Amino acid sequence: MISVVVGLLLYSMAMLVAAPPLLWAMTGSGNAPRLGVVTWLSAIGTVVGSWVATSVMVIIEVISHWTHPRTVAASCLARLQRTMSGDAGIAPQITLLAIAAAVTVAAAIIGVRLATAVLGMRARAHEHARAVRLVGHRTGEADVVMVEAAKAAAYCVAGRPPAIVVTSAARAALDDRQLAAVLAHERAHLAGHHAVIVSVLRALAAVFPRISLITEGEQQVSRLLEMCADDVAARRHSSRALLSGLITLCTAAPAEALAAADLAVLARAERLARPPKESMKVKTRAALTSVIAIMAAGPLIAVADCVWRSHVWGPAMHANLNIGPAGLVAAPAPLKALGHSEFGKAVSMMMMMDDGHWGWGSWILTTGTTIVFWALVITAVVVLARYLLSLSQRPAGTTHAGGAGNAEQVLAERYARGEIDDEEYQRRLGLLRQNIASTTST
Amino acid sequence: MDRIWRRDSAIPTTVRELFDELAGERSIAYTTVMSTMDNLHTKGWLARERDGKAYRYWPTLSREQHSARLMREALDGGGSPELVLQHFVEQIGAEESERLRSVLRRLAKGTNQ
Numbered sequence: 361m362i363s364v365v366v367g368l369l370l371y372s373m374a375m376l377v378a379a380p381p382l383l384w385a386m387t388g389s390g391n392a393p394r395l396g397v398v399t400w401l402s403a404i405g406t407v408v409g410s411w412v413a414t415s416v417m418v419i420i421e422v423i424s425h426w427t428h429p430r431t432v433a434a435s436c437l438a439r440l441q442r443t444m445s446g447d448a449g450i451a452p453q454i455t456l457l458a459i460a461a462a463v464t465v466a467a468a469i470i471g472v473r474l475a476t477a478v479l480g481m482r483a484r485a486h487e488h489a490r491a492v493r494l495v496g497h498r499t500g501e502a503d504v505v506m507v508e509a510a511k512a513a514a515y516c517v518a519g520r521p522p523a524i525v526v527t528s529a530a531r532a533a534l535d536d537r538q539l540a541a542v543l544a545h546e547r548a549h550l551a552g553h554h555a556v557i558v559s560v561l562r563a564l565a566a567v568f569p570r571i572s573l574i575t576e577g578e579q580q581v582s583r584l585l586e587m588c589a590d591d592v593a594a595r596r597h598s599s600r601a602l603l604s605g606l607i608t609l610c611t612a613a614p615a616e617a618l619a620a621a622d623l624a625v626l627a628r629a630e631r632l633a634r635p636p637k638e639s640m641k642v643k644t645r646a647a648l649t650s651v652i653a654i655m656a657a658g659p660l661i662a663v664a665d666c667v668w669r670s671h672v673w674g675p676a677m678h679a680n681l682n683i684g685p686a687g688l689v690a691a692p693a694p695l696k697a698l699g700h701s702e703f704g705k706a707v708s709m710m711m712m713m714d715d716g717h718w719g720w721g722s723w724i725l726t727t728g729t730t731i732v733f734w735a736l737v738i739t740a741v742v743v744l745a746r747y748l749l750s751l752s753q754r755p756a757g758t759t760h761a762g763g764a765g766n767a768e769q770v771l772a773e774r775y776a777r778g779e780i781d782d783e784e785y786q787r788r789l790g791l792l793r794q795n796i797a798s799t800t801s802t
Numbered sequence: 803m804d805r806i807w808r809r810d811s812a813i814p815t816t817v818r819e820l821f822d823e824l825a826g827e828r829s830i831a832y833t834t835v836m837s838t839m840d841n842l843h844t845k846g847w848l849a850r851e852r853d854g855k856a857y858r859y860w861p862t863l864s865r866e867q868h869s870a871r872l873m874r875e876a877l878d879g880g881g882s883p884e885l886v887l888q889h890f891v892e893q894i895g896a897e898e899s900e901r902l903r904s905v906l907r908r909l910a911k912g913t914n915q
Contacts, residue, residue: 477884484885488875494847495868508866509873514890517876527873542890549888559886589888609891625891 365417366727367662368410370734375658378738379403380572386651387580390627391636391644393587399648400577400584401557402655404564407573410659415463422460470567477563482518485555489519496525503550504543506531512609516546518555530609538605541597548592554585583624590628594635603632626776630769647744654741661737665730767792814851814858 383403387396496505502521509527516524524546526539534542549555561578568574593602606629636644768789775785821835839859842848847868850857863871876887 481884481886485887488872488885488887491868491872495865495872507873508869509877511873511877513873513877515876515887517885517887525876545890546888554888555886558888562886585888606891 363667364663365414367665367730368414368659370730371658371662372407372410372414374734374738375403375407375655376571376573378742379407379655380576382651382742384576384580386644386647387584389636389640389644390584390587390631391641392648393584393591395645395648395652396584397557397581397588399652399655400581402652404561404574404577406655406659408564412467413659415467418463419460422456425456473567474563477566478559481559481562485517485559486519489517489521489523492517492523492525496523499526501543503547514542514546514609516549516555518550518553522550524550533608534605537597537601538608541593541602542605542609544593544596545589545602548589549585552585552588554589557585558582583627586624586628587631590632594632599632599635603629606632626773650744651741654737662734665733814853814860816853816856816858818856 383396383400387393387399390396492505492507496507499506504524504526506526506528510529511527512530512533514524514526514530516522524543526542530542531539558578558581561574561581565575565578590602606625610625771780771785771788771792774780780788817832817836817839820839821830821832824830824835839848839850839857843850843857843859846862848859849862850859852858875885
């Protein structure tokens with residue numbers, strides 16, 4: 361059991377370190393937004409799932425010791441021997457109990473906080489939807505309400521029934537074709553229950569603000585969900601109608617406040633203007649699918665690996681130490697009542713202690729090989745993903761009319777990111793265009 | 803609510819008056835109107851005052867005030883984290899949006915070519 365816990369924790373630690381940059385690189389292009397969402401969600405899901413499994417196992421471990429006082433007695437007996445030889449005392453038992461209590465309390469607090477956050481968001485959204493329906497004017501379509509406002513905006517809010525809100529300024533700015541595309545985008549959000557995904561991730565991010573996998577996942581998933589909705593709307597209407605709607609609303613929005621969503625909008629516009637090629641989509645999909653498969657298999661491999669070690673290495677050590685059946689017969693009866701792997705471990709631990717020089721060495725050896733094994737697996741994944749990504753990105757760089765458009769695009773992106781200021785941007789753009797003009801005239 | 807806002811806000815309405823008005827257009831039960839108005843009162847949309855056996859209702863805020871409140875909630879400051887909305891275009895700063903526009907215009911030109 362303990363080995364499974366160690367395996368799961370190793371897995372989640374590996375994911376926390378390796379997943380955010382890797383997934384960011386793989387889903388950033390938005391070539392396969394839906395699969396990208398699935399990838400982020402399975403990364404976060406397996407990590408959170410392994411935490412839940414870990415805490416459940418720790419609690420079960422302690423409870424099983426409580427309900428079988430004899431095993432507690434036996435392990436106490438074993439520890440007593442060690443206490444005599446100046447090792448650990450009864451303290452480990454108390455420590456274990458304290459850990460279990462802490463885990464239970466922490467899990468309960470986190471669970472309650474998550475639930476209240478998600479339910480709170482749901483209630484707020486439903487209330488907003490209801491209020492908007494009361495205040496807004498009905499339009500020709502049942503799910504759309506128009507609210508008087510000077511700001512041009514369109515959004516949807518979950519509720520019973522949900523509502524798509526278009527402000528009067530937005531209605532005035534958009535023509536019918538654009539409006540239809542914008543509404544299709546919002547309907548795709550509602551049909552896909554995107555609000556549920558976003559609220560769960562937002563709640564997780566609020567509870568674990570320092571875990572970058574979750575906080576970055578939240579941002580990236582909402583970005584990808586916008587792209588998913590874009591794809592649906594572009595299929596139903598046209599990407600040009602949607603793009604012009606996007607531009608109109610950006611132009612009409614005299615907003616004053618924050619949010620660094622500019623890059624997200626830019627990336628969306630880019631996708632609509634130049635849809636990714638089918639070959640790139642296929643490659644990104646292949647890369648993401650393999651990552652999902654690895655992540656799904658990861659915890660299982662971690663568990664299997666650790667169980668395998670405790671079964672195979674345990675007996676192997678007995679053989680090395682020449683204990684054999686004699687040692688088992690000599691063991692006290694309550695100890696035999698334990699599960700075989702647990703029993704094997706308990707015996708081997710005791711014998712190793714008696715033997716002296718094997719003791720911690722073997723533990724370090726096993727843990728060391730586990731860590732090396734995982735390091736190799738992660739490196740393999742990273743290398744594979746990099747390779748697949750480079751495959752999928754190369755054609756984009758090499759094709760496309762002489763690269764002039766690309767240079768401007770790169771410049772525009774840097775400008776939008778705020779890396780260069782207005783003057784610098786204008787100067788560089790002027791230079792680039794001069795170059796193009798001179799090359800085309802000659 | 804639509805009905806109440808359309809009436810003169812200076813004169814509070816009774817359930818009976820509103821029911822008569824609505825019943826002229828469609829079949830609706832008196833109790834439906836009554837419970838709806840009671841709900842709106844408990845939610846703070848209507849204020850009421852006892853007048854003999856009936857209550858007289860009037861809106862606490864005008865439609866414009868409510869719209870303004872809701873739009874503030876939805877659009878200002880990128881929205882509060884407790885309210886999950888899917889904006890078509892996120893609200894952004896004036897400077898950023900100016901930059902964005904120029905980039906977008908160029909993109910649009912690119913597609914038209």
